[in-house]
Amino acid sequence: xxxxxxxxxxxxxxxxxxxxxxxxxxxxxxxxxxxxxxxxxxxxxxxxxxxxxxxxxxxxxxxxxxxxxxxxxxxxxxxxxxxxxxxxxxxxxxxxxxxxxxxxxxxxxxxxxxxxxxxxxxxxxxxxxxxxxxxxxxxxxxxxxxxxxxxxxxxxxxxxxxxxxxxxxxxxxxxxxxxxxxxxxxxxxxxxxxxxxxxxxxxxxxxxxxxxxxxxxxxxxxxxxxxxxxxxxxxxxxxxxxxxxxxxxxxxxxxxxxxxxxxxxxxxxxxxxxxxxxxxxxxxxxxxxxxxxxxxxxxxxxxxxxxxxxxxxxxxxxxxxxxxxxxxxxxxxxxxxxxxxxxxxxxxxxxxxxxxxxxxxxxxxxxxxxxxxxxxxxxxxxxxxxxxxxxxxxxxxxxxxxxxxxxxxxxxxxxxxxxxxx
Amino acid sequence: xxxxxxxxxxxxxxxxxxxxxxxxxxxxxxxxxxxxxxxxxxxxxxxxxxxxxxxxxxxxxxxxxxxxxxxxxxxxxxxxxxxxxxxxxxxxxxxxxxxxxxxxxxxxxxxxxxxxxxxxxxxxxxxxxxxxxxxxxxxxxxxxxxxxxxxxxxxxxxxxxxxxxxxxxxxxxxxxxxxxxxxxxxxxxxxxxxxxxxxxxxxxxxxxxxxxxxxxxxxxxxxxxxxxxxxxxxxxxxxxxxxxxxxxxxxxxxxxxxxxxxxxxxxxxxxxxxxxxxxxxxxxxxxxxxxxxxxxxxxxxxxxxxxxxxxxxxxxxxxxxxxxxxxxxxxxxxxxxxxxxxxxxxxxxxxxxxxxxxxxxxxxxxxxxxxxxxxxxxxxxxxxxxxxxxxxxxxxxxxxxxxxxxxxxxxxxxxxxxxxxx
Numbered sequence: 001x002x003x004x005x006x007x008x009x010x011x012x013x014x015x016x017x018x019x020x021x022x023x024x025x026x027x028x029x030x031x032x033x034x035x036x037x038x039x040x041x042x043x044x045x046x047x048x049x050x051x052x053x054x055x056x057x058x059x060x061x062x063x064x065x066x067x068x069x070x071x072x073x074x075x076x077x078x079x080x081x082x083x084x085x086x087x088x089x090x091x092x093x094x095x096x097x098x099x100x101x102x103x104x105x106x107x108x109x110x111x112x113x114x115x116x117x118x119x120x121x122x123x124x125x126x127x128x129x130x131x132x133x134x135x136x137x138x139x140x141x142x143x144x145x146x147x148x149x150x151x152x153x154x155x156x157x158x159x160x161x162x163x164x165x166x167x168x169x170x171x172x173x174x175x176x177x178x179x180x181x182x183x184x185x186x187x188x189x190x191x192x193x194x195x196x197x198x199x200x201x202x203x204x205x206x207x208x209x210x211x212x213x214x215x216x217x218x219x220x221x222x223x224x225x226x227x228x229x230x231x232x233x234x235x236x237x238x239x240x241x242x243x244x245x246x247x248x249x250x251x252x253x254x255x256x257x258x259x260x261x262x263x264x265x266x267x268x269x270x271x272x273x274x275x276x277x278x279x280x281x282x283x284x285x286x287x288x289x290x291x292x293x294x295x296x297x298x299x300x301x302x303x304x305x306x307x308x309x310x311x312x313x314x315x316x317x318x319x320x321x322x323x324x325x326x327x328x329x330x331x332x333x334x335x336x337x338x339x340x341x342x343x344x345x346x347x348x349x350x351x352x353x354x355x356x357x358x359x360x361x362x363x364x365x366x367x368x369x370x371x372x373x374x375x376x377x378x379x380x381x382x383x384x385x386x387x388x389x390x391x392x393x394x395x396x397x398x399x400x401x402x403x404x405x406x407x408x409x410x411x412x413x414x415x416x417x418x419x420x421x422x
Numbered sequence: 423x424x425x426x427x428x429x430x431x432x433x434x435x436x437x438x439x440x441x442x443x444x445x446x447x448x449x450x451x452x453x454x455x456x457x458x459x460x461x462x463x464x465x466x467x468x469x470x471x472x473x474x475x476x477x478x479x480x481x482x483x484x485x486x487x488x489x490x491x492x493x494x495x496x497x498x499x500x501x502x503x504x505x506x507x508x509x510x511x512x513x514x515x516x517x518x519x520x521x522x523x524x525x526x527x528x529x530x531x532x533x534x535x536x537x538x539x540x541x542x543x544x545x546x547x548x549x550x551x552x553x554x555x556x557x558x559x560x561x562x563x564x565x566x567x568x569x570x571x572x573x574x575x576x577x578x579x580x581x582x583x584x585x586x587x588x589x590x591x592x593x594x595x596x597x598x599x600x601x602x603x604x605x606x607x608x609x610x611x612x613x614x615x616x617x618x619x620x621x622x623x624x625x626x627x628x629x630x631x632x633x634x635x636x637x638x639x640x641x642x643x644x645x646x647x648x649x650x651x652x653x654x655x656x657x658x659x660x661x662x663x664x665x666x667x668x669x670x671x672x673x674x675x676x677x678x679x680x681x682x683x684x685x686x687x688x689x690x691x692x693x694x695x696x697x698x699x700x701x702x703x704x705x706x707x708x709x710x711x712x713x714x715x716x717x718x719x720x721x722x723x724x725x726x727x728x729x730x731x732x733x734x735x736x737x738x739x740x741x742x743x744x745x746x747x748x749x750x751x752x753x754x755x756x757x758x759x760x761x762x763x764x765x766x767x768x769x770x771x772x773x774x775x776x777x778x779x780x781x782x783x784x785x786x787x788x789x790x791x792x793x794x795x796x797x798x799x800x801x802x803x804x805x806x807x808x809x810x811x812x813x814x815x816x817x818x819x820x821x822x823x824x825x826x827x828x829x830x831x832x833x834x835x836x837x838x839x840x841x842x843x844x
Contacts, residue, residue, distance in 0.1 A: 015437055167798060177798070224670040236764065241665050247766025248646040249802065257796045258760040261683035262752070269796065330684070338680040342658065342761060344669025374679045374691065376589060376599070380671065 019044055023052045024405075027062060029220075032086035034067075053087060060093045061113075061405075091116060094405065095152055097143055097160045097198070098397030100205060101135070101180050103128055103232060103300035108142045110150040110157075111398040113405070115216045119150040126300050127180045132188055135180075140195040157198050159404070161397035162189060163205035165233065169250045175202060176250075201400055205229075206253075207244060208396030209386070210237025213349055214244070215399045218384050222346040227386075228255065228336060230328075230354025230361070232303070234276045240343065256280065258335050278331035281307040281354065284324050291320045311357050325360040332361075333368030340381055341374050351386035438474075441466055445474045446827075449484060451642075454508035456489075475509060482515045483535075483827075513538060516827065517574055519565055519582045519620070520819030522627060523557070523602050525550050525654060525722035530564045532572040532579075533820040535827070537638045541572040548722050549602045554610055557602075562617040579620050581826070583819035584611060585627035587655065591672045597624060598672075623822055626674045627651075629666060630818030631773060631808070632659025636666070637821045640771050640806050647769040649808075650677065650758060652750075652776025652783070654725070656698045662765065678702065680757050700753035703729040703776065706746050713742045733779050747782040754783075755790030762803055763796050773808035 022042045027033060030041065039049045056062040067084045091112040100107045106123040121142055127135055139162075147154055166178030174186035181188070193200035203211075210227045213219035219227075219239055227237040236255035238245040247253070256276035257269055264273025268282060277283050285297055288310045297303045314321035336348055348369075354361060366383050373381070386392060444464045449455060452463065461471045478484040489506045513534040522529045528545040543564055549557055561584075569576055588600030596608035603610070615622035625633075632649045635641035641649075641661055649659040658677030660667040668674065678698035679691055686695025690704060699705050707719055710732045719725045736743035758770055770791075776783060788805050795803070808814060 222670065238764070240662055241667060243663055245663060245765070248644065248768035249766055249799070251766045251796075251798055253765070254763040254796050257763050259756060259794050262756060262790075271794065271796075334681060334684060338760070339764060341676040341679050342660070343667075343675070344671055344673045346670035368684075372681050372693065374673075374676050374693075376673055377671070 019048060020052050020055070023049060024056065024061070027056075027087060027089055031088045032065070032067065034084050034086055038087070060090055063088050063090045089113060094158045094402075095150070095156050096158050096398045096401040097147065098208075098393075098395055098399075098401075099139060099143075099160065099162045100208075100393035100397060101127055101162065101164045101178075102393075103165075103179060104304045106135075106138060106142065107393060108139070108146050109395060109398060110146050110152065111395065113402065115212065115395050115398050115402060117395065119146050121146045124301075128182065128300065132181055132185055132191065136188065136191040136195060139192050143196055143198075154196060154198060157196075159401035160192065160196065160198050160200040161208065161400035162192065162200065162202045163208040163393050163397045163400075164202060165205050165235070167251055168202055168204045168207075170203060170207075170246055203397070203400050204235075204237075205393055205396070206235035206237040207246070208237075208400055209351060209392060210239055210244060210396070211399040211403060212392065212396035213237075213386065214239055215402065216395070218349050218386065219347065224343070224345045225347040225349060226253075226336075226339065226343065226345050227349045227351060228332065229352035230279060230332065230350070231281055231352040232300075233280050234332070235352070238343070240345075255335065255339070258338075260331055260334055275331055275335045279328035279354075284310060284328060287324050288321060291324075292318075307353070308356070311360075314357065314360055322360055325357045326364045328354075329361040329364030330368040333365040333370075334372055336365070336383075337369040337372035340369070340377060341372075344377065345381065347382045347384060349384050349386050351388060351392060353388055355385055355388050441470060442474050442477070445471060446478065446483070449478075449509060450511055453510045454487070454489065456506050456508055460509070482512055484515075485510050485512045511535060516580045516824075517572070517578050518580050518820045518823040519569065520630075520815075520817055520821075520823075521561060521565075521582065521584045522630075522815035522819060523549055523584065523586045523600075524815075525587075525601060526726045528557075528560060528564065529815060530561070530568050531817060531820060532568050532574065533817060535824065537634065537817050537820050537824060539817065541568050543568045546723075550604065550722065554603055554607055554613065558610065558613040558617060561614050565618055565620075576618060576620060579618075581823035582614065582618065582620050582622040583630065583822035584614065584622065584624045585630040585815050585819045585822075586624060587627050587657070589673050590624055590626045590629075592625060592629075592668055625819070625822050626657075626659075627815055627818070628657035628659040629668070629674060630659075630822055631814060632661055632666060632818070633821040633825060634814065634818035635659075635771055635808065636661055637824060638817070640808065641769065644768040646765070646767045647771060648675075648758075648761065648765065648767050649771045649773060650754065651774035652701060652754065652772070653703055653774040654722075655702050656754070657774070660765070662767075677757065677761070680760075682753055682756055697753055697757045701750035701776075706732060706750060709746050710743060713746075714740075729775070730778070733782075736779065736782055744782055747779045748786045750776075751783040751786030752790040755787040755792075756794055758787070758805075759791040759794035762791070762799060763794075766799065767803065769804045769806060771806050771808050773810060773814060775810055777807055777810050 023038055026038050026041050035049050035053055039046050064085055064087060067086045091114045094113045096111055098109045098111060104126060106125050108121045109117050110119045111117050123138060123142060147157060164175060164178045164180055167176040169176050175181060175188055176184055189200045189202045206227060206229050209229060213227060219225045223242040225239050229235040234256035236253035238253050257274045259273040260275060261273050265277040266272050267274035267277035281303060285306055288294060294306050295302060297306045310321055314325055370378055445460055448460050448463050457471050457475055461468050486507055486509060489508045513536045516535045518533055520531045520533060526548060528547050530543045531539050532541045533539050545564060569579060586597060586600045586602055589598040591598050597603060597610055598606050611622045611624045628649060628651050631651060635649060641647045645664040647661050651657040656678035658675035660675050679696045681695040682697060683695050687699040688694050689696035689699035703725060707728055710716060716728050717724060719728045732743055736747055792800055
């Protein structure tokens with residue numbers, strides 16, 4: 001639907017919300033910062049800044065303190081030898097829980113307002129063979145336990161964000177399909193939220209990493225970037241024109257099923273030539289099994305161990321196995337170059353367990369990408385690697401909740417989307 | 423750069439601008455409409471609506487009149503037998519000029535506030551062999567002549583929008599590269615504007631068609647759509663999250679240079695496997711010359727005539743030539759499907775002279791696209807054809823100026839972009 005139909009009209013409340021966002025955002029990005037500097041950066045009147053800051057202090061979101069060093073008197077705002085009152089975010093003002101459901105494990109994190117991890121818990125569980133109600137039970141116990149260990153009570157938790165692979169209808173907040181559930185699971189977020197009495201939201205896992213990069217990572221300074229994740233599957237998150245891009249049907253960026261030509265290897269989705277069929281873990285294992293003897297990889301645990309072993313052998317010098325990563329990197333590089341030619345992002349961030357292969361994967365990725373960019377873009381799009389860890393995903397899930405605090409009042413995140421299948 | 427750094431903070435002026443946008447936008451979309459209905463749709467107070475409408479009437483943008491038929495008394499707003507005062511946009515309140523520069527011609531249009539064409543002029547000129555100053559001279563004469571013939575004076579013209587193929591840095595408003603100039607032409611818009619004393623802006627031609635679809639065409643009701651144009655080259659315009667998407671470097675969507683695999687036919691850009699090398703006019707002519715005898719196609723006129731002739735023969739039943747369009751359609755369909763898998767638009771609009779081939783091109787396009795969409799998207803993305811005419815482009819150029827009148831005050835169109843080469 002047309003966005004203008006859902007935008008709120010202006011009223012004094014919206015004005016205050018806009019100004020509050022600007023003050024909070026300026027604080028978050030430039031702390032420690034004085035009231036005068038906030039006024040200069042936001043171009044808000046001194047009285048307006050003071051009133052908003054007073055509110056933020058009263059809410060506990062912001063704290064006052066002296067500048068670490070006495071100002072040197074070089075700027076107009078720096079009184080000679082007079083210590084300035086500086087403002088900082090109070091990272092302990094709010095806490096959230098981030099959860100990432102994978103096929104082979106559940107990761108739970110407790111973070112503060114700045115997505116700094118206070119406590120993490122990883123449960124090695126093959127989620128796909130467990131009933132959703134049991135997964136919800138495990139999450140309940142895991143969250144209760146983690147929150148207590150972090151020295152907090154459930155009442156201190158502002159919200160829970162859950163990341164899952166699959167299709168999430170963000171507007172309706174439901175799982176349309178996930179490999180973990182094998183079907184639609186519209187009630188899962190409520191199932192977890194009800195058990196804990198804490199507001200709970202779900203999102204596609206790669207979108208969460210993208211949000212985390214935006215709020216706390218390598219996408220803080222730019223409006224247009226893409227995140228590519230390589231592991232069981234190949235995922236993508238898009239941040240375009242300053243917003244997470246979710247698409248018309250909310251189906252996310254199915255980069256893994258972009259086809260490199262009309263022929264090619266068969267993908268587990270049933271089609272052929274998909275990038276996943278070249279570059280995902282399962283594709284590499286399929287080829288590796290023709291080269292070395294591998295244990296049966298019929299479940300998520302075995303696959304996880306097998307790809308780690310194949311990666312280790314390739315890194316140690318097995319050239320036939322290394323060639324599989326070269327091929328995977330080239331497939332990713334071509335796919336990324338094609339999208340860059342269309343979307344012209346400032347940056348590409350590569351993450352996921354697949355980055356364990358390091359330059360074996362990333363060198364051919366970068367080389368093939370560069371060759372296939374239009375000449376005007378060659379040498380101008382950074383490829384950065386987000387070092388991989390279980391907490392990257394869960395930190396993203398925490399970002400989903402934190403976004404509610406930081407979010408600009410004009411953002412369209414809540415805009416209704418067409419329901420899947422509607 | 424981060425969008426929040428450039429958003430204006432809220433003040434009463436911004437509030438008024440936001441409310442004015444909502445009233446104007448509601449008027450444009452639902453006219454004829456009463457003040458009460460505007461209030462109901464915008465949720466603005468009656469007094470606010472009345473004040474804004476009074477301003478719009480004073481500015482000549484809006485006109486009052488009686489409802490065409492007496493209201494039937496079915497709604498709360500319809501007084502029994504009492505004629506309502508209805509409001510309409512006044513299409514004659516503003517006039518603009520749209521210009522499209524092509525390799526083989528210059529099209530000039532005069533339109534009103536609703537992009538309705540009052541007068542059009544097409545100059546058959548091979549622009550690439552003429553100096554930019556001479557093109558500017560031709561535009562000056564053409565615009566003066568067209569405006570006079572439309573019964574207007576230059577002072578009545580709010581602005582001139584010029585569409586050119588190539589790379590346009592929209593933030594700086596300069597042509598970074600265009601096949602017409604063969605180089606950067608930073609001063610061209612000013613060159614034209616100075617000759618006529620009318621504000622003049624430039625934009626990539628496909629972006630203009632996209633804007634025209636948004637404001638006046640088949641994209642009015644949706645926030646996410648893509649436009650594909652097929653002629654000398656293959657172009658793309660993206661409307662994402664309710665905004666024209668220009669990318670970080672402002673290079674537009676170079677869909678024509680997306681590669682279908684690591685091999686493939688050579689493209690005029692010097693790379694291989696580009697969609698253009700499969701589907702653009704020059705690619706079809708290259709293959710057609712192996713099948714039938716064609717006159718030399720060394721310039722834009724000859725190419726224009728040759729592709730028309732090849733299309734005619736294929737439509738009349740030459741199966742070998744028809745196969746070239748099948749191949750082109752399949753290449754476009756695969757490229758579009760791949761992008762749809764990532765961007766998940768609601769609609770794809772195909773335009774450009776290439777659509778003359780009709781179902782010869784469009785049937786294989788649709789079939790290949792459908793086959794290569796992820797299953798969750800199959801059957802859910804419309805492919806519409808925008809009937810082709812010289813005025814589609816120029817109407818888009820007019821939209822660029824009209825956008826300034828209609829544009830939402832929170833839009834980020836003016837956000838500075840990195841300069842090319844910077």
